[in-house]
Amino acid sequence: MQRENDLVLIVRVNEDIKAVVRLARQINMLALNAILVARRAGAVAMGFGVIADELRSFSLTLTQSMQSLMMLSYESIQIVSAHQRQQRATALLEQVSAQLAQTDFYNRAVQSDLGGSNLQHSLLQTFGALEQLILDAEDVSRFGTVISRSLKIEATYGQGFTALLGQISLDFGSYIDAIPDVLVRLHHLLKVKL
């Protein structure tokens, strides 16, 4: 992949992050609803309520994790922009050098202050940090999957509320199951660059 596509890569990473944030918001809303339903159901849904509360914490942790990713992706825009400006300047200097047939001029200029390799190093570091945050988010996501399974089990103890609690746990499952796919795609996007 060419360096000039880095902005497109960042945009796609960012769109995936936003997709996870949307899922986290939906989980949060659903968890609030689940807590209320569990209160209505009383003692038979006490465990369900506790786990729904855990899911609410999970959605907040996931949102924080995504916000960290988002901030890093914004920082990488700065580095990519600087790198692209540097590349443009280098290309122009190459033209000057070719026209003057003075390679020394070009070499001196590139070595002295354009700092292209530093920018490239910074960019790789940033993408590496993004990858680490995605790995962390994958851990958070796995925790969500475990809680979601527990919720399905708790729903079966709901007596008169079993059907309703079962439906809520299914809704949770559909949101939580969508998260790993997005994170895997995110990871894959960055792997290509590293």
Add this chain to the structure above:
Amino acid sequence: MKKAQTIYQQGDHAWRIIARDPERPDFLIDTNEYLISHKGQSLLTDPGGMEIFPSVFAAICAATDPEQIVSLFASHQDPDIISSLSLWLEFNPKLPCYVPWLWAGFIPHFGGDASTFVAIPDKGMDINLNGLVLKAIPAHYLHSSGNCNLYDPAARILFSGDIGAAILPPEHSGIFVTDFDQVIKAAEGFHRRWMGSNSAKLGWCERVSRLDIDMLCPQHGAIFQGADVGRFINWFAELEVGVLNSPD
């Protein structure tokens, strides 16, 4: 970084302002970019200078998907308007840029090639944004000799470029004009010095008076809305411009 804020939304038709970068260095003038979106496609007005590209781009990323941007609009040739062009074209090399025809040979110094530019004739033109008709309105000599505004008849919003611009102190950095007299005080010197022709100014005032405008959105400063739009046009019509007011 800057922040994108929605100033108009009607279904899938929206205007967002990208403004107020707290990290902007003092030596750079603050600018407003506007992202007009309709049915999944967007046009960005006066995308800004190269130095602020990361801040503008990140703000757009936070609000929407920049891959939906299908065209750029440059009201005139100044660096704070369009010197970021080469970076936008790095992002999407096929992005067309609408420019007043007078500058079609100058703006390429910032980037782009023959396929990039769509020349707007002096009388203006319609620009189609996925079924939404935007009107490039002539505003020549206000301040640039080839200068266009962009009017959205459906949203009743006029992007007025440098007309209506005012550099306000940080404590009055709201998006909308709340104290008309204070803003006008800040705008007066700029308009007298930078707007080059009284007859062009009167022609513009007459032209935009015929439009239904709920918001007049400048490239610097705050947005005029409601009754303040008419008040501004009347004030501008009365103002003597093309005046050298240099301190020395």
